Amino acid sequence: FEHCGINAEEYRGFAFGMGVERLAMLRYGVNDLRMFFENDLRFLRQFR
Amino acid sequence: MKFSEQWLREWVNPAIGTQELMDQITMAGLEVDGFESVAGQISGVVVGEVLSVQPHPDADKLRVCQVSDGQQTVQVVCGAPNVRDGLKVPFAVIGAVLPGNFKIKKARLRGQPSEGMLCSESELGLSDNHGGLMELPTDAPVGQDIAEYLNLNDVTIDVDLTPNRSDCLSIKGIAREVGVLNSMPVKSPDIAPVEATHSEVPDIRVEAPAACPRYLGRILRNVNLKAESPLWLQEKLRRSGIRAIDPAVDVTNYVMLELGQPMHAFDREEIQGGIVVRMAVAGEKLVLLDGQEVELIDQTLIIADHQKPIAIAGVMGGEHSGVSGKTRDLVLESAFFDPITLAGKARHYGLHTDASHRFERGVDYLLAREAMERATRLLIEIVGGEPGEIVEVTSSEHLPKSKAVELRAQRLTDVLGLAINRTTVEEILTRLGLKIDKLLKDGWLVAVPSFRPDISIEEDLIEEVGRIYGYNNLPVTKPTGSLGLSPLDEAVTPVAAIRDFFVNRGYQEAITYSFVDPKIQVLIDPEREAIALANPISSDLSVMRTSLWSGLLKTVGYNQNRQQPRIRLFETGLRFLASDGQVEQQQMLAGVVVGQQYPENWANGRRTADFFDVKGELESLFCVLGIDVQFAGGRHPALHPGQTAKLLRDGDHVGWLGTLHPQVQKNLELNGTILLFELFLNSIVTGYVPNFKEISKFPEVRRDLAIIIGSDTKFADVERVARKHAGEQLTALRAFDVYEGQSLGEGNRSLALSLFWQHPERTLNEDEVHSLFDGVINALKEELGATLRS
Numbered sequence: 001f002e003h004c005g006i007n008a009e010e011y012r013g014f015a016f017g018m019g020v021e022r023l024a025m026l027r028y029g030v031n032d033l034r035m036f037f038e039n040d041l042r043f044l045r046q047f048r
Numbered sequence: 049m050k051f052s053e054q055w056l057r058e059w060v061n062p063a064i065g066t067q068e069l070m071d072q073i074t075m076a077g078l079e080v081d082g083f084e085s086v087a088g089q090i091s092g093v094v095v096g097e098v099l100s101v102q103p104h105p106d107a108d109k110l111r112v113c114q115v116s117d118g119q120q121t122v123q124v125v126c127g128a129p130n131v132r133d134g135l136k137v138p139f140a141v142i143g144a145v146l147p148g149n150f151k152i153k154k155a156r157l158r159g160q161p162s163e164g165m166l167c168s169e170s171e172l173g174l175s176d177n178h179g180g181l182m183e184l185p186t187d188a189p190v191g192q193d194i195a196e197y198l199n200l201n202d203v204t205i206d207v208d209l210t211p212n213r214s215d216c217l218s219i220k221g222i223a224r225e226v227g228v229l230n231s232m233p234v235k236s237p238d239i240a241p242v243e244a245t246h247s248e249v250p251d252i253r254v255e256a257p258a259a260c261p262r263y264l265g266r267i268l269r270n271v272n273l274k275a276e277s278p279l280w281l282q283e284k285l286r287r288s289g290i291r292a293i294d295p296a297v298d299v300t301n302y303v304m305l306e307l308g309q310p311m312h313a314f315d316r317e318e319i320q321g322g323i324v325v326r327m328a329v330a331g332e333k334l335v336l337l338d339g340q341e342v343e344l345i346d347q348t349l350i351i352a353d354h355q356k357p358i359a360i361a362g363v364m365g366g367e368h369s370g371v372s373g374k375t376r377d378l379v380l381e382s383a384f385f386d387p388i389t390l391a392g393k394a395r396h397y398g399l400h401t402d403a404s405h406r407f408e409r410g411v412d413y414l415l416a417r418e419a420m421e422r423a424t425r426l427l428i429e430i431v432g433g434e435p436g437e438i439v440e441v442t443s444s445e446h447l448p449k450s451k452a453v454e455l456r457a458q459r460l461t462d463v464l465g466l467a468i469n470r471t472t473v474e475e476i477l478t479r480l481g482l483k484i485d486k487l488l489k490d491g492w493l494v495a496v497p498s499f500r501p502d503i504s505i506e507e508d509l510i511e512e513v514g515r516i517y518g519y520n521n522l523p524v525t526k527p528t529g530s531l532g533l534s535p536l537d538e539a540v541t542p543v544a545a546i547r548d549f550f551v552n553r554g555y556q557e558a559i560t561y562s563f564v565d566p567k568i569q570v571l572i573d574p575e576r577e578a579i580a581l582a583n584p585i586s587s588d589l590s591v592m593r594t595s596l597w598s599g600l601l602k603t604v605g606y607n608q609n610r611q612q613p614r615i616r617l618f619e620t621g622l623r624f625l626a627s628d629g630q631v632e633q634q635q636m637l638a639g640v641v642v643g644q645q646y647p648e649n650w651a652n653g654r655r656t657a658d659f660f661d662v663k664g665e666l667e668s669l670f671c672v673l674g675i676d677v678q679f680a681g682g683r684h685p686a687l688h689p690g691q692t693a694k695l696l697r698d699g700d701h702v703g704w705l706g707t708l709h710p711q712v713q714k715n716l717e718l719n720g721t722i723l724l725f726e727l728f729l730n731s732i733v734t735g736y737v738p739n740f741k742e743i744s745k746f747p748e749v750r751r752d753l754a755i756i757i758g759s760d761t762k763f764a765d766v767e768r769v770a771r772k773h774a775g776e777q778l779t780a781l782r783a784f785d786v787y788e789g790q791s792l793g794e795g796n797r798s799l800a801l802s803l804f805w806q807h808p809e810r811t812l813n814e815d816e817v818h819s820l821f822d823g824v825i826n827a828l829k830e831e832l833g834a835t836l837r838s
Contacts, residue, residue, distance in 0.1 A: 012463060037561070039603040041612045044556040 049209060049217055051305070052086065052287035054202040059223035062230035066203055072229055073207065077515050078216055081208040086200060086287045088147020088173030093194040094118060095184060096139025096166065101131055107158040115164065117141055118191015125155075125162035128181040136184040138167040138194045147173035174198075175286060185279060198279075204287050212502035214409035218308030221499070228479040228516055237306075242424045244437045250379050251322025257443035259349045259389040260325045260361065264416045264440045266424060267316060268378040271296075271433035273371065278430065290402070295430045296371040296378060299423050301402070308499075309382060309411060309419035310403035312351075312359060316377035318369040321354025323379070325361065325441075332357050335367045342397050349389050351381070361385055362407035363394045378433070382420040384413040384447070387501070410501035413447050416440075448501065455509045456491040463510050466522050476516045482509065539737050541673050543620060543729065546637060549669055550618040554647075555639060558617045560599025562624065563589045568598045571712045572686045579626050592624035592631075596638035597686065597724055601708070604640055605718055613720070614643030616657075620729060638726040642719075659691050659707060662723045666695075666705060674735025677702060678764065686712050687724065695727065703727030748779065748806040751821045754837040759788065759797045761832055766799060773827040775820045777812065780804040798837050 001008040021036045028047075030036075035043045053066060062069065070080040097116045104110035104125065111131055115124045117139055124139075131137075141164045144152040150171075155162045165171070170178035172194070188197060195201055207216070215221040220236065227234040250265040275295055281302055282292040288305050292298050300311040314323075328344035334357045335341045344350065344357060351359040358369040362385040371378060385407045394404035417438065424435050461467045477484060477494055482503070486493040496503045503509065514522070547557060565588040569578045573594045584590035593599065596619050607615050618639035625632045645657040663679060670677045675697060682694030687706030695703035708722035757766065763783060770781055785800035792798055805812055805820065828834040 037559075038606060039558040039560065039617070040610065041556060041607050041615065042610070044558070048551065 050204050050206045050287075050289035051219060051222060052202055052284060053083075053205055054199055055219055055284050055287070056205075056223055056226065059219060059236060060227045060230070060232055060234045062226065062232060064230075069226070070205060073222070073225060075515075075518065075520065076225060076229055078207045078209060078213065078222065078225060081206045083203050083205045086174075086202045086204055086283075087195070087198075089149075090144075090146060090172060090195055090200065092144025092152070093138050093140045093146070093167065093172065095188045095190050095192045095194060095197055096137055096164075097190045098131060098133060098135040098137060098166070101133055104158060104160060106160075110157060110160075112160055113166070115139055115166065116190055117164075118189075122163040123161055124164050124166060125157040125160050126166045126181070128166065128168065130180040130183065131166065134186075135181065136186060136188040136190070137181045138172055138184065140165045140167055140171075146171055172200075174200075198283065202287060204289065211409055214406060214411065214501065215308070215499045217406050217409070218305060220307050224481065228476070231479070237422070239418055239422045239425070241421050242428070242435050245434045246436050248436045249439045250316075250319075252439050252441050253322065253324045254441045254443070255324060255326040256349060256389075258446045259327065259386050260383060261386065261444075261446035261448075262384040262413060262416055262440070262442045263323075263325055264382045264420050264438055265323060266380045266420060266438045267436040268380060268424065268427060269434040269436070270376060271378055271427070271431040273373055273375055273431055275431050281426075281430075294371065294373075295427065296375070299426045299430065300380075302426065303419050303423045304402060304406070307415060307419050307422065308406065309415045310362065310406050311419060311423055312365050312381040312403075313371050314358065314365070314369045314379040314381065315371050315375040316379045317375070319353045319358065319379060320356075323381075324352045324354065325383075326350065326352055328357060334358075334360065336360070336364050336399075337367050337370050338364070339367060340398075345396065347389075348393055348396075349385060360393070360397070360399075362390050363397070363399055363404040364401055378427070380420060380423060380427075382416040382423070384411060384416055386446075412499035414498040448498070450498070451496040451504060452485050452493050453496060453503065453506060453509055454488065454491060454493055455506055458490060459506060460491075460510050460513060463507070464514050464517075464522060465525065468513065468517055472517070473513055476513050477509070480512055480516065482512065537734070539674070539734050541733050541735060543733070545672070546669070546729075546733075547618075547620065549672055550639065553616075553665055553668075555616040555618045558600060558603055558619045559621070560596070560603060560619060561589060562593055562622060564591060564593045564598040565589070565602075566591045568602065568716065569593065571715055572597050572601075574685050577626070579624055579631060594623050594625060595686075595726060596621055596623065596636050597640070597726060600638060600640040600724070601716055601718065601722075604642060604722065605716060608642075608719055614647065616641050616643075635729040636726055637729045637732070638724070641723040642721065656721055657723060658721065659693075659705070659723060662725060663693070663705060666725060670732070673732055675732055677732070679705065680764070681762070682706075685709070697731060700731065702731040742808055744806050744808045746807055746809070746811045748804055749812055749817050750802055750804050751817065752784075752800065752802045753821075753825060754785070754798055754800040755825075755828055755834040756792055756796050756798050756837050757828075757832055757834045759795050761834075763799070765832060766801070766828065766834075769827050769831050770801065770803070770824050773820070773823040774803060775805070775823075777805045777807050778803060778820075779806045 001011060021033055024030065025033065070083060074080045094117050099114045099116055099121060102112045104112050110125055110127050113124050113126050113131060114121050140146060140152045142152055142154055152165050166181050168178045168180060169175040169182045209216050216225060223234045246269065248267050250267055252263060252265050254260050254263055273294060277292055277295045277298040281298055285292050285298060285301055290301050296313040300313055304310045328346055328348040328350045330346040332344045333341060334344060349361040350357045351361050359365040387408055387410045390407045394400055420438055427433060428435065474484060481497045483495045484492050485495045494509055563581055563584065569591050576594050578591040578594050580591050600617055600619060603617060604615050620637050622633045623636050641657050641662050643657065645655050645661050646652040648654060678696045679693040680696055682692050683689060684692050684704055684706060686709055688709050692706035694701060695705060703726055705725040708724055713722060767781060771778060782802050783799055784802055786797060788797040805817055825836065
């Protein structure tokens with residue numbers, strides 16, 4: 001916070017390094033992370 | 049870092065099992081990555097004694113031995129080179145099971161009966177050493193179960209430490225943690241100073257005190273390096289993932305694992321003149337212990353003698369000055385090196401050692417002497433030798449400064465979300481070695497010990513209290529806040545609704561990268577220079593996109609290569625423009641359509657989607673958004689010149705619609721008729737809020753007409769002229785037919801229009817309608833050269 005000019009006395013927060021896609025992989029059983037970036041229609045179509 | 053559970057339990061032994069211990073330290077922040085048995089599954093192996101060895105009558109390399117298992121003597125045939133009378137060795141009796149489910153049965157080897165097997169380390173699953181039998185100390189009790197004798201019932205635990213916990217890179221550190229977590233005292237080995245037996249000391253000069261604020265050296269004379277490190281030492285090293293090599297290296301590794309102080313031993317004879325701790329001069333060369341020759345760069349801290357470098361300080365020693373079989377006198381080094389000076393240096397030379405790992409993260413700067421005494425005593429026990437005095441060269445002003453950090457009780461409560469009582473807080477801090485210097489009115493002043501370089505701000509102390517108290521013990525509450533109603537602009541359509549719109553029309557949403565291939569970027573937007581990345585992941589992801597089309601078209605190619613002929617994609621995302629040295633980010637909505645308009649079926653035929661299909665879909669979108677958008681002719685370098693529409697709203701440019709330019713299509717190796725649109729999202733999301741207009745109680749009148757006009761006359765002009773002359777009561781104007789044919793003549797087409805009128809307060813009479821209708825027809829004739837079609 002200090003390095004970003006935010007007053008740490010006033011603000012507190014939670015920080016997570018969590019891949020959103022990885023949560024989706026867990027929830028929907030997707031086994032390859034790259035599918036989220038390829039935009040293959042056969043993949044996209046499964047999530048209307 | 050790997051360590052043996054049994055070794056840890058010599059320091060602190062809580063009454064909890066292995067799994068519970070691992071869970072406990074994981075929850076304290078020392079994450080257990082895995083564990084494994086120090087030996088495979090063994091049963092039926094005992095300490096055996098070879099009573100006699102005879103040559104095998106029918107095999108040169110085999111021997112027939114009489115072996116005692118403590119109760120009886122049996123014959124065993126053995127081919128190992130080191131079998132001999134009186135050898136104590138692990139003996140697998142008949143019925144024993146070795147790792148890999150290998151069962152020992154009665155056998156005959158070249159005609160001679162063999163009842164059991166003498167084992168090597170590798171057969172017991174202890175190491176890969178299968179060159180000979182595992183030799184046990186001469187005082188090993190014959191008949192004792194080998195697992196018991198060697199304490200094989202042990203586990204190597206691997207902890208994945210966060211970089212701030214350099215203090216846990218040793219048994220001492222982990223034991224300290226475990227002691228705190230179980231509120232138990234820790235038993236550390238007695239390390240009494242070793243009395244010098246002579247007055248020779250190494251000549252030590254530190255020329256880089258900031259990099260090396262503390263250096264200790266000691267001479268150990270007349271050592272016997274033919275001695276072997278004792279089994280217990282070798283086992284402790286092995287179970288911590290370190291191979292035993294020779295007593296000097298073994299002891300320094302042992303002390304590093306035990307206390308956390310990396311040390312080094314030099315062959316005194318190979319040190320010319322004395323030790324100089326200095327920065328390297330660029331170009332100096334050094335052959336390291338691993339045989340690699342490196343050329344030093346000048347920010348490297350080295351240990352040198354009066355002529356040349358002999359080690360990279362805190363990383364790896366040189367081959368030439370290292371301890372070997374012929375070494376007679378050792379020089380032991382125990383030092384504190386500045387982490388910042390060492391940071392990244394090992395990596396520069398392609399090295400990563402247990403020593404560099406610790407020095408880079410911060411070794412306890414008060415540990416050097418204790419480690420030196422410990423190493424000296426252990427070495428003397430193994431290799432003998434005459435210890436000299438310890439020489440210490442310390443530059444106090446360069447040592448890390450001791451710190452005191454203030455911890456406010458209220459802030460502790462605020463950050464953890466729980467008020468912990470003061471006594472508990474003080475206990476936790478004290479057990480961790482964070483001494484309370486002073487009790488303050490609203491908190492504590494805490495002295496940071498030398499082994500916790502990671503603690504420097506109040507939050508670090510809060511973290512210590514929190515993790516020892518137990519994050520699992522912090523109460524679970526739901527976050528609360530005050531509920532206010534934020535105003536929602538009714539005129540604004542949320543982006544989610546726009547996404548739903550396209551999904552409902554059979555589009556899939558795509559997300560493509562913001563950085564694109566410069567070759568594609570220049571095809572899409574040749575007139576604008578895209579912002580280039582300073583450190584791209586790869587050359588085909590090296591410029592920032594100025595349009596979403598780059599990614600969408602790449603996706604079309606990807607899908608066409610995978611037998612997908614019908615592609616309908618939309619994307620919302622940012623595009624990036626350079627403006628006055630700043631980056632301007634604009635939110636765009638774009639889409640691409642190729643293939644049949646409808647999935648192949650019996651009712652709609654096989655019509656390919658065309659410009660007007662997509663135009664219709666966009667018109668529907670604008671209807672949902674509540675905005676008026678005009679499609680005017682335009683030119684775009686990536687679109688087909690005759691099939692490009694510039695989208696305008698009240699004269700402002702809000703987007704593009706068109707067919708992909710054939711040349712660009714060819715360059716991108718795509719198939720079919722490819723339709724593209726792109727809109728400025730912010731320019732279209734704000735529509736109108738309805739303002740009610742009275743509906744008429746009176747009937748509506750319809751008149752149709754058909755005109756012939758030039759094919760290049762725009763419908764927009766026809767509409768403009770018609771509306772201008774149709775009067776205020778015109779409620780609708782529609783084109784319901786377009787015809788182009790030979791009978792009309794070259795360059796002409798026919799348009800059929802219907803006009804609707806309705807008055808709010810009365811029925812329009814025939815004459816009024818007629819006069820307005822005539823007015824429109826005449827205006828179309830005069831202003832646009834239209835003729836009535838008969």
